[in-house]
Structure formats: C-alpha cells, structure tokens
Amino acid sequence: MSKIGFIGLGIMGKPMSLNLLKAGHSLVVYDINQAAVEEVKQAGAEVGSSPKDVASKAKIIITMLPNSPQVKAVVLGANGVMEGAEKGSLVVDMSSIAPLVSREVAEALAVKGIRMLDAPVSGGQPKAIDGTMSIMVGGAQADFDEMVPIFKVLGGSYVLTGGIGAGNVTKLANQIIVAVNIAAVSEALVMATKAGVDPELVYKAIRGGLAGSTVLDAKAPLMMDRKFNPGFRINLHIKDLANVLETSHGIGVPLPLTAGVMEILQALKVDGLGECDHGAIVKFYEKLAQIEVKRTEA
Numbered sequence: 001m002s003k004i005g006f007i008g009l010g011i012m013g014k015p016m017s018l019n020l021l022k023a024g025h026s027l028v029v030y031d032i033n034q035a036a037v038e039e040v041k042q043a044g045a046e047v048g049s050s051p052k053d054v055a056s057k058a059k060i061i062i063t064m065l066p067n068s069p070q071v072k073a074v075v076l077g078a079n080g081v082m083e084g085a086e087k088g089s090l091v092v093d094m095s096s097i098a099p100l101v102s103r104e105v106a107e108a109l110a111v112k113g114i115r116m117l118d119a120p121v122s123g124g125q126p127k128a129i130d131g132t133m134s135i136m137v138g139g140a141q142a143d144f145d146e147m148v149p150i151f152k153v154l155g156g157s158y159v160l161t162g163g164i165g166a167g168n169v170t171k172l173a174n175q176i177i178v179a180v181n182i183a184a185v186s187e188a189l190v191m192a193t194k195a196g197v198d199p200e201l202v203y204k205a206i207r208g209g210l211a212g213s214t215v216l217d218a219k220a221p222l223m224m225d226r227k228f229n230p231g232f233r234i235n236l237h238i239k240d241l242a243n244v245l246e247t248s249h250g251i252g253v254p255l256p257l258t259a260g261v262m263e264i265l266q267a268l269k270v271d272g273l274g275e276c277d278h279g280a281i282v283k284f285y286e287k288l289a290q291i292e293v294k295r296t297e298a
C-alpha cells in the first residue's frame, strides 16, 4: 500500500487518520496544531514539515480542513500541496467547502496534471471514530475507483454523485436537512415540555413513526441530558449554511427555511454558544418559551 498524505487532524481528521494507520496504511501527516500531530505520530505516522513536504512524500493527499480559505491556502498557497505534488498525484479534499471553490482548486491543480476529488462526509465525530461516515464524492470515476479501498476504511457508504464539486453540493443538501430537522425537533420538544408532557415519553412515542429521524435519535437524548459539547459546532454549521445560501442564491434557489435556521444559529453565536454542538439550537427556543427541555425526575 502506498503512503497517504493527511493534512488536518481535528475532530474529524484525527480519528480518520488513526483508522487509516490501524488498517495498515502508512501516513505522512501535517497540522498547525502540534498536539494533534504528536498524537497521530505516537500512533505511527510520519510527520511532514509543511503541506508541500507531505505532498512530495505521498501520491494520495487527503485534506480535512475547516473551510474554503484553509483548503485554498493549504493546497494552492506558499509551501502548499501543489508545490510538492508530482504530476499524477491525487488530492482528495474531504472538508466541507463551497462547491465553486472545489472546482477552482481542481482547475488550478489540473494545470500541473494533479487530479482531485471533493469528498465531504457526514456522520460527525462518532462515525469518524468507528469508520462508518457517509462519503459524498465529486470527480472522475477512475479517481473514485482508486480511492474505494481507502473510503472503505473511513466510511460505511461512499457515492460518486457527479463531477468535481458534486460532493460538496450533496453535502450542502445534507446540511440543509440536518439544520432544519434539528430546529423542528427543538420546536416540538419545547412545545411538549411547556405543555407539561415529559419530552422523553414524547420522544419514545414518536421515534418509530413518520416523525422519527436519525437527527431525532442523535439529538433528542443529548438535549434532554443537557449535553452540548461538540459534536458538530454551531460555528461550523454557520459556515456550511453560508456556503448553502451563497450557492443557492447564485443559481436562483430561495431557501426560506434554511435562511431562518441560519438566523437562529447567528443568535446563538451572539449568545456565546458558537463552540457548542448544533443541538444547542434547542436553547434558542427555550429562551423564547422560558422553559428547559429535560427528562422528568424519576
């Protein structure tokens, strides 16, 4: 198995890189956070001195960074991946970024004969840890096929949804559904609680019906347990919805529900909750209704 470069060892990138090491791949890694680098080094990875250095040592380079500006800087910037990568290398950006930026980066890399896939994920930290993320991929079929053995280590599903940028369009669709769904769960549980019905019993009663969802199962228990540590941070969801709204407005698609949830997230950020899990959307409704969603004491 050839060496894989991995850049961005955060909440998602660290467990993903550890899973690749466990599966027997050799890795060369880089992050500006030295503590994260040290942890992955202890697990057996080689450490690169820059994105350029990583790219010069690996034919496949995975990036898992916060957003478009970081991906552009790491791939196209000074001492970046493009400077170090050979012709024929494959850059696989697994960050959630604007689809137009994926296309821009891919076009710049293509000038040097470097291939690219955009391959954002969903599932959050728990699925990154157990290697069962959903991976949404844009790019060429042959490049996707080459990555399948690696996607199998990281994900429970991996689907090529179109050309470059299609992975991130799919991820934006995913983020609309998740955001609006968490807001709906929050509205429902706040209403039930203030009406004097135990939210836990409401959850148990409805989860098997049409109102049931992966979001309901993942977030309702955390809301009732008052657990708002991330998970997926409100600030990151704001980033994704900004990418959603910019993309949708650019192509003439009004998104009134998404825009509404975006303003809820902005209000929570102003309240100092930007680093909380997006399940803290419930706190916005709790403030309006002057009630807290929690399990009734036994």
Ligand code: NAD
Binding pocket: 007, 008, 009, 010, 011, 012, 013, 030, 031, 032, 033, 036, 064, 065, 066, 067, 070, 073, 074, 094, 095, 096, 097, 121, 122, 123, 124, 125, 231, 232, 233, 236, 240
């Ligand atoms: P994170 O902030 O925890 O990790 C990002 C990492 O990138 C950090 O370790 C940071 O030090 C590093 N980094 C930033 N700038 C860098 C640079 N210039 N050079 C090298 N390293 C740099 O974020 P995360 O939660 O791991 O998310 C990563 C991506 O995955 C984001 O696009 C996010 O939207 C997406 N995502 C996150 C989740 C989740 O639940 N956390 C779920 C699905 C998708």
